[in-house]
Amino acid sequence: MRKIKAHLLLLALLGISAAWVNRPPQASMNNIHKFSFRMLSTNGTKWYYVYDLTALNYVQGYDYDCYPSNATCSFMADQANTHSDGTGTFVYAWDIVTSGTDNSGWFLNYR
Amino acid sequence: MRTTLVAGFVPALLVLLFMYTGFTKLFAPIAFLDTLYKQPFPHFLSDRLVYLIPSLEIAIAICLFFEKTRTAGLYGACTLLTLFTLYIAAILLHFFYKTPCSCGGIFRHLSWQQHLWVNILLTGLVITSLIHRAKQPISITS
Numbered sequence: 001m002r003k004i005k006a007h008l009l010l011l012a013l014l015g016i017s018a019a020w021v022n023r024p025p026q027a028s029m030n031n032i033h034k035f036s037f038r039m040l041s042t043n044g045t046k047w048y049y050v051y052d053l054t055a056l057n058y059v060q061g062y063d064y065d066c067y068p069s070n071a072t073c074s075f076m077a078d079q080a081n082t083h084s085d086g087t088g089t090f091v092y093a094w095d096i097v098t099s100g101t102d103n104s105g106w107f108l109n110y111r
Numbered sequence: 112m113r114t115t116l117v118a119g120f121v122p123a124l125l126v127l128l129f130m131y132t133g134f135t136k137l138f139a140p141i142a143f144l145d146t147l148y149k150q151p152f153p154h155f156l157s158d159r160l161v162y163l164i165p166s167l168e169i170a171i172a173i174c175l176f177f178e179k180t181r182t183a184g185l186y187g188a189c190t191l192l193t194l195f196t197l198y199i200a201a202i203l204l205h206f207f208y209k210t211p212c213s214c215g216g217i218f219r220h221l222s223w224q225q226h227l228w229v230n231i232l233l234t235g236l237v238i239t240s241l242i243h244r245a246k247q248p249i250s251i252t253s
Binding site for chain 2 (some may be wrong): 007008009011012014015019020
């Protein structure tokens with residue numbers, strides 16, 4: 001049997017224990033952002049990364065409300081986050097304030 | 112004193128570091144994936160890295176347990192730390208179209224600049240340890 005130094009094994013166990021104690025809070029599929037495409041806000045000042053609400057089982061009238069023509073939706077979590085998706089698709093958009101503007105097109109039509 | 116520090120302390124520090132960082136990611140893979148999605152590379156790459164990075168970290172830590180595989184573990188640690196250091200340097204030099212948040216991992220409260228110095232220090236320690244091992248005479252046991 002190969003020799004393992006006991007102190008290294010203890011440190012490994014300490015590392016695993018510390019990882020368990022300090023593990024980040026679990027994110028659910030409702031707060032992870034898997035973007036489908038991007039779009040510009042109605043006032044043209046911000047880019048939003050967008051994903052399909054129906055894929056996450058959001059319910060209109062409960063999780064969000066849309067104004068006539070269903071182009072502008074507001075969300076109970078953040079009423080100020082209203083926007084137009086321009087296509088009639090119900091979407092939730094997350095504004096990544098700290099990440100700046102994405103002009104690469106990487107997120108376009110991504111699924 | 113210096114020999115003990117290099118030969119004993121560096122692998123021990125790396126075992127603790129890589130076990131902690133590897134298992135932190137494995138215990139909360141969705142949170143780690145969320146962090147990866149905020150980095151300036153395509154999502155298909157993030158989907159693969161989410162398990163690849165912690166697996167590599169844990170594999171390196173296990174390699175450091177055994178005398179026979181310790182050199183390989185140190186090379187692995189050196190490669191991983193160098194790649195991460197270069198990534199941070201690229202961020203700080205504005206190589207990417209956006210500056211991602213430094214919001215994941217063990218040093219989540221550090222800025223990218225502080226993160227870079229910590230990584231340079233760790234990489235330096237690993238390189239010193241590798242040089243020290245290369246200089247050691249090979250022992251033959253019958």
